[in-house]
Amino acid sequence: MMKHRMNTQKTMIKKRKKKGIIQNVLRRSPMPGLLEEAFQVWRGAHN
Numbered sequence: 204m205m206k207h208r209m210n211t212q213k214t215m216i217k218k219r220k221k222k223g224i225i226q227n228v229l230r231r232s233p234m235p236g237l238l239e240e241a242f243q244v245w246r247g248a249h250n
Contacts, residue, residue: 225242 228238
């Protein structure tokens with residue numbers, strides 16, 4: 204049980220880091236709207 208909870212916390216942190224990276228890329232992008240749209244489409248395709 205404890206082990207499982209540790210794992211979920213780790214994945215949450217990983218997800219948060221990934222989200223931060225994506226947001227940084229979007230912020231640096233010259234066309235953030237276009238990139239975000241492409242990302243939404245990509246996420247839709249993978250969900």
